[in-house]
Amino acid sequence: MQKTEQWGIFELSLKGKEEGNPFVDVHLGAQFQFQNRKVKVEGFYDGDGIFRLRFMPDRVGVWSYTSQSNRKELDGVTGQFECVPATEGNHGPVHVKDRLHFTYEDGTPFVPFGTTCYAWTHQEKELEEQTLQTLAHSPFNKLRMCVFPKHYAYNQNEPLYNPFEGSLEEGWDFSRFQPKFFRHLEERIIDLMKLGIEADLILFHPYDRWGYSSMGKEANQRYLRYIVSRLASFRNVWWSFANEYDLMKQFPMSDWDDYFRLVQEKDPFQHLRSIHNCRLFYDYGKPWVTHCSIQSSDLTKVNEWLETYQKPVIVDECRYEGNISRYWGNIAACEMVYRIWEGTVRGGYVGHGETFVDPKDILWWAKGGTLHGQSPERISFLRGIMEEAPRDLEPVWIGKDTRAAIGKENRYFLAYYGISQSVYKDLCLPEGRKYKMDVIDTWDMTISPALGIFEGNCRVPLPGKQYIALRIREV
Amino acid sequence: MQKTEQWGIFELSLKGKEEGNPFVDVHLGAQFQFQNRKVKVEGFYDGDGIFRLRFMPDRVGVWSYTSQSNRKELDGVTGQFECVPATEGNHGPVHVKDRLHFTYEDGTPFVPFGTTCYAWTHQEKELEEQTLQTLAHSPFNKLRMCVFPKHYAYNQNEPLYNPFEGSLEEGWDFSRFQPKFFRHLEERIIDLMKLGIEADLILFHPYDRWGYSSMGKEANQRYLRYIVSRLASFRNVWWSFANEYDLMKQFPMSDWDDYFRLVQEKDPFQHLRSIHNCRLFYDYGKPWVTHCSIQSSDLTKVNEWLETYQKPVIVDECRYEGNISRYWGNIAACEMVYRIWEGTVRGGYVGHGETFVDPKDILWWAKGGTLHGQSPERISFLRGIMEEAPRDLEPVWIGKDTRAAIGKENRYFLAYYGISQSVYKDLCLPEGRKYKMDVIDTWDMTISPALGIFEGNCRVPLPGKQYIALRIREV
Numbered sequence: 013m014q015k016t017e018q019w020g021i022f023e024l025s026l027k028g029k030e031e032g033n034p035f036v037d038v039h040l041g042a043q044f045q046f047q048n049r050k051v052k053v054e055g056f057y058d059g060d061g062i063f064r065l066r067f068m069p070d071r072v073g074v075w076s077y078t079s080q081s082n083r084k085e086l087d088g089v090t091g092q093f094e095c096v097p098a099t100e101g102n103h104g105p106v107h108v109k110d111r112l113h114f115t116y117e118d119g120t121p122f123v124p125f126g127t128t129c130y131a132w133t134h135q136e137k138e139l140e141e142q143t144l145q146t147l148a149h150s151p152f153n154k155l156r157m158c159v160f161p162k163h164y165a166y167n168q169n170e171p172l173y174n175p176f177e178g179s180l181e182e183g184w185d186f187s188r189f190q191p192k193f194f195r196h197l198e199e200r201i202i203d204l205m206k207l208g209i210e211a212d213l214i215l216f217h218p219y220d221r222w223g224y225s226s227m228g229k230e231a232n233q234r235y236l237r238y239i240v241s242r243l244a245s246f247r248n249v250w251w252s253f254a255n256e257y258d259l260m261k262q263f264p265m266s267d268w269d270d271y272f273r274l275v276q277e278k279d280p281f282q283h284l285r286s287i288h289n290c291r292l293f294y295d296y297g298k299p300w301v302t303h304c305s306i307q308s309s310d311l312t313k314v315n316e317w318l319e320t321y322q323k324p325v326i327v328d329e330c331r332y333e334g335n336i337s338r339y340w341g342n343i344a345a346c347e348m349v350y351r352i353w354e355g356t357v358r359g360g361y362v363g364h365g366e367t368f369v370d371p372k373d374i375l376w377w378a379k380g381g382t383l384h385g386q387s388p389e390r391i392s393f394l395r396g397i398m399e400e401a402p403r404d405l406e407p408v409w410i411g412k413d414t415r416a417a418i419g420k421e422n423r424y425f426l427a428y429y430g431i432s433q434s435v436y437k438d439l440c441l442p443e444g445r446k447y448k449m450d451v452i453d454t455w456d457m458t459i460s461p462a463l464g465i466f467e468g469n470c471r472v473p474l475p476g477k478q479y480i481a482l483r484i485r486e487v
Numbered sequence: 488m489q490k491t492e493q494w495g496i497f498e499l500s501l502k503g504k505e506e507g508n509p510f511v512d513v514h515l516g517a518q519f520q521f522q523n524r525k526v527k528v529e530g531f532y533d534g535d536g537i538f539r540l541r542f543m544p545d546r547v548g549v550w551s552y553t554s555q556s557n558r559k560e561l562d563g564v565t566g567q568f569e570c571v572p573a574t575e576g577n578h579g580p581v582h583v584k585d586r587l588h589f590t591y592e593d594g595t596p597f598v599p600f601g602t603t604c605y606a607w608t609h610q611e612k613e614l615e616e617q618t619l620q621t622l623a624h625s626p627f628n629k630l631r632m633c634v635f636p637k638h639y640a641y642n643q644n645e646p647l648y649n650p651f652e653g654s655l656e657e658g659w660d661f662s663r664f665q666p667k668f669f670r671h672l673e674e675r676i677i678d679l680m681k682l683g684i685e686a687d688l689i690l691f692h693p694y695d696r697w698g699y700s701s702m703g704k705e706a707n708q709r710y711l712r713y714i715v716s717r718l719a720s721f722r723n724v725w726w727s728f729a730n731e732y733d734l735m736k737q738f739p740m741s742d743w744d745d746y747f748r749l750v751q752e753k754d755p756f757q758h759l760r761s762i763h764n765c766r767l768f769y770d771y772g773k774p775w776v777t778h779c780s781i782q783s784s785d786l787t788k789v790n791e792w793l794e795t796y797q798k799p800v801i802v803d804e805c806r807y808e809g810n811i812s813r814y815w816g817n818i819a820a821c822e823m824v825y826r827i828w829e830g831t832v833r834g835g836y837v838g839h840g841e842t843f844v845d846p847k848d849i850l851w852w853a854k855g856g857t858l859h860g861q862s863p864e865r866i867s868f869l870r871g872i873m874e875e876a877p878r879d880l881e882p883v884w885i886g887k888d889t890r891a892a893i894g895k896e897n898r899y900f901l902a903y904y905g906i907s908q909s910v911y912k913d914l915c916l917p918e919g920r921k922y923k924m925d926v927i928d929t930w931d932m933t934i935s936p937a938l939g940i941f942e943g944n945c946r947v948p949l950p951g952k953q954y955i956a957l958r959i960r961e962v
Contacts, residue, residue: 333907337911338887342908343906344908344952344953412813413813413814431818431819432814433810433817433818433819434812434817437812477819
């Protein structure tokens with residue numbers, strides 16, 4: 013019997029006919045069954061007369077399936093496969109846990125440390141592989157990336173593959189996908205999966221010269237069903253409905269709602285769903301949104317957003333470390349690291365991006381390549397601290413002079429003082445408990461124990477410089 | 488004939504009677520006349536049977552006066568004095584000019600570079616004199632200071648003098664002023680006048696253990712009339728109705744309006760009038776407000792405030808350079824200087840303050856003393872640049888990558904890039920004109936000419952570090 017690991021991809025290939033438009037004319041689905049539990053998936057046409065059904069089993073044991081189709085040769089195909097335990101490094105897909113946090117399905121905590129390479133899968137092979145190499149040695153475990161190629165400053169090259177049949181000159185047939193395009197995308201998502209990186213997949217975006225941002229609602233829905241049928245069984249996929257959705261004036265708000273609901277309905281595995289703004293937030297309170305995906309450079313608002321939406325807050329764009337002319341792409345490493353700490357220590361998850369001027373116009377934020385900045389090593393330092401901490405930290409109050417603090421059950425606190433250069437802080441810690449403290453220099457990446465044991469209302473000496481954090485642990 | 492210089496203080500002392508309560512029972516006023524122009528002022532009781540009338544003449548030549556009173560011995564006193572030209576350094580009081588700017592009455596531009604020493608006139612003589620010494624060698628030309636003493640962290644000492652008769656223990660008689668208190672205040676305002684410093688006089692504030700913030704409306708109005716009659720003839724006085732007015736819940740908004748109108752009615756010289764917020768702005772659009780006096784750490788909003796209120800915008804509290812525990816008193820010098828540049832290059836005027844931990848609790852922002860920070864010399868550098876610039880610069884647009892810029896008539900621009908570390912900026916300068924540029928490092932205080940002549944859409948190389956400004960002048 014065929015074996016597929018838990019949260020791996022089981023794939024069934026069926027030979028069909030190429031006649032007509034198989035992308036549109038053929039309906040194919042399957043029901044997968046484990047004991048009394050039944051899960052429906054949709055299949056897709058992969059060119060050359062081949063139809064496929066993909067499935068991500070979440071229980072170890074024997075699964076059976078039966079196909080359904082409006083084509084006789086694809087209908088009623090049955091079979092079984094065995095789901096075996098996940099191999100090392102496979103923790104399953106990421107879900108929301110306890111309102112504000114993330115977890116892999118196997119219970120391993122997932123603390124997002126994201127970065128952005130919008131168009132990295134539309135570059136030459138060497139560059140794409142360099143991007144993967146860079147990611148392998150980076151602190152990042154989530155990558156924002158577009159399905160479609162990108163047309164924007166520093167992004168003028170033609171993509172490797174096109175998602176639809178046709179050409180830029182003669183127009184595209186939005187009812188006929190080019191499987192090559194999607195197979196390439198899938199390979200790259202698998203590459204990320206091997207590195208333990210979640211693919212935060214951007215389904216639409218406004219930076220377009222090909223017409224993919226104005227295909228019309230029917231074509232958009234067909235595209236969404238196609239991509240869900242291909243990719244929902246990839247455990248590291250997240251659905252990001254758009255980058256800067258509010259710049260796509262051609263999409264009425266109700267269409268966005270419809271696209272969310274469509275994917276929610278079609279995705280058997282309920283991958284995470286969100287949408288990214290330029291200025292105006294989508295209402296993250298809507299029930300089909302699993303988490304916030306925010307562009308903002310004001311990280312002090314994270315508490316307010318947590319309170320408002322009662323969902324995890326990812327600020328995946330707070331400007332980029334770099335030195336280009338545009339205001340969003342020229343913050344210094346100290347500012348990038350400051351924003352990431354500020355948002356993190358208010359209970360959010362903050363993403364990185366990088367835009368350094370490059371002689372070949374290879375800017376990380378768009379094309380990938382290599383990293384040049386000074387923030388990634390410091391993000392790595394923060395990630396280490398978060399991984400050592402109790403999981404699922406939430407905002408706490410430990411005195412009016414500490415505006416950013418998270419903690420857990422009065423036994424652990426992490427406070428951050430940002431641009432403040434205080435020589436001491438007055439804290440109000442819980443009474444009747446004793447704490448030791450570490451002074452963390454988030455820029456120099458040092459951790460120094462503070463002398464003494466602290467309790468209740470107390471004064472902690474600080475080094476009188478910017479970018480200091482305090483780690484407070486019960487003795 | 489007695490001589491008084493233009494915008495100097497002419498004072499008439501009259502001997503009256505001490506019987507009853509001369510602060511309340513005696514009404515004294517005078518009409519001053521120059522040619523056909525008549526100006527009314529109110530007099531005040533200065534203790535020991537002495538009543539005074541003060542006047543600030545604004546025209547050179549012979550002025551005459553006649554007193555009016557409900558007391559025979561004070562009524563109908565007439566006389567003349569000669570107003571002679573102002574001596575060096577006396578430019579008259581400051582007024583608003585062309586909506587968004589300030590000018591001395593003699594036409595000299597006034598660009599406010601303020602600082603704050605709330606309670607400096609309530610300290611020991613030596614400390615007060617040290618404060619004056621420090622100010623004499625500082626870049627500051629405006630000082631925020633309270634009439635009443637202040638009760639707050641780092642402010643626990645009793646004041647030198649009390650404004651009312653009575654005592655803290657036995658209560659105050661708010662209908663009887665202590666002239667000694669006001670004479671001391673006046674001496675200090677004259678000391679500031681000699682240094683060319685405007686006294687931005689805070690009339691009420693919430694930080695109080697004496698009861699001066701809850702005297703009731705009648706006593707408040709009596710106090711306002713008294714202080715106007717004493718101080719309106721001091722050319723360097725500004726009326727600031729409150730510090731953090733919105734923390735004084737005992738004052739309904741309509742009372743603030745009434746106090747503004749009272750002072751507007753009684754002040755013959757129409758000194759500048761504003762009020763300072765903690766969180767909630769007073770409506771600076773009200774007709775009796777001459778300029779905004781804002782507490783905010785978001786200087787990017789200056790453009791919006793200028794647009795909204797159509798009045799000069801002074802952000803006189805954007806946090807303080809220092810290292811105390813409280814979040815408002817521990818910003819680094821680079822942050823203080825950044826905020827001051829950001830607000831200035833958006834068309835506003837931004838104030839300084841300083842709160843360094845001190846073994847004797849002498850913090851500049853409250854008691855004065857000496858300055859310890861690194862921002863004042865950089866404020867001095869900025870002041871030099873502003874004084875060299877054409878006067879009355881207003882916000883301009885010179886390309887979407889430049890968010891803070893002011894200029895004049897397409898012949899001068901000053902742009903500021905704050906925390907951006909761009910290696911170049913793309914500018915859109917007016918077509919058909921040629922410009923030379925200076926790259927200003929606002930932290931290192933260097934000015935380096937950029938190579939070449941620039942025009943229209945152009946790219947200017949920058950040093951790729953934070954806190955850079957560009958000065959652009961037509962060739």
